[in-house]
Amino acid sequence: MxxxxxxxxxxxxxxxxxxxxxxxxxxxxxxxxxxxxxxxxxxxxxxxxxxxxxxxxxxxxxxxxxxxxxxxxxxxxxxxxxxxxxxxxxxxxxxxSPLARLRDASQLRVGTHGLYLRKETQAGLLLPQVPLEQGWDAETFLRQTCRKAGLPPEAWKDPAAEIFVFTAEVIHEK
CATH class of the missing domain: 3.30.700.20 (Hypothetical protein ph0010; domain 1)
Incomplete structure (x- = not known):
């Protein structure tokens, strides 16, 4: 529908x-x-x-x-x-799904979680399917989300950065 x-x-x-x-x-x-x-x-x-x-x-x-x-x-x-x-x-x-705060990067599950990262006025989001399509590991996924937000690749390690995960039910056209 x-x-x-x-x-x-x-x-x-x-x-x-x-x-x-x-x-x-x-x-x-x-x-x-x-x-x-x-x-x-x-x-x-x-x-x-x-x-x-x-x-x-x-x-x-x-x-x-x-x-x-x-x-x-x-x-x-x-x-x-x-x-x-x-x-x-x-x-x-x-x-x-609703956003959930990620407090420990080791809990990030590539292929299950999407990422939403924000720091001050900048934010970036990547859907769960993106790292699978690109062949990224968890750290690359975090770095690329920073890049999408216009932040340095290591910004996810900054305590001022807020990182959220979510899941997605993905519907493809047949």
């Missing part, structure tokens, strides 16, 4: 038609619950957009629809998705 919602919402935005109406009362309870989620778009195996909401601000169905549009049109790293690209786009949805 989430994948269909994301795809229909994007299709409507790309081609200028009416987006699907999200009637929460007709959805299964888990889709009505507030939940964080990320939507990743890939075209021919290349990243085409990825944006998400860490905090559980909106019902999951609403979060996914909003993040799908944000990934396609508001990822600052990439140009907006075009109608010509649409037929080649694959979607991936990551439904996030």
């Amino acid at each position: 989430l994948m269909a919602l994301a795809r229909e919402t994007l299709e409507a935005k790309i081609f200028g038609t009416n987006p699907p109406n999200i009637d929460l009362s007709t959805l299964p309870p888990p889709l009505q619950e507030p939940c964080g989620a990320f939507v990743t778009l890939k075209r021919r195996g290349q990243l085409r957009g990825c944006i998400g909401q860490i905090e559980a601000r909106w019902p999951l169905a609403v979060t996914v629809a909003r993040m799908a549009v944000a990934a396609a049109f508001h990822d600052p790293r990439l140009p907006s998705l075009t109608p010509d690209e649409w037929k080649d786009v694959e979607l991936e949805i990551s439904v996030l």
Whole structure:
């Protein structure tokens, strides 16, 4: 249901038609619950957009629809998705668990945990599937999350850095 919602919402935005109406009362309870989620778009195996909401601000169905549009049109790293690209786009949805503070880096589980690291005004997040795709060990995962936050690679060792882990249920298009 989430994948269909994301795809229909994007299709409507790309081609200028009416987006699907999200009637929460007709959805299964888990889709009505507030939940964080990320939507990743890939075209021919290349990243085409990825944006998400860490905090559980909106019902999951609403979060996914909003993040799908944000990934396609508001990822600052990439140009907006075009109608010509649409037929080649694959979607991936990551439904996030709540954040949990990581107090000991040895408890980080590559392939299970995603990372959210913040220090002062800078923050970076990498989904659990990223280190598996890249072949990273735990320390490389921590260093790359620092890099994503615009921090030095060893910033994760600084006591002022806050490190959080989360899990994600990842939904792939079939």
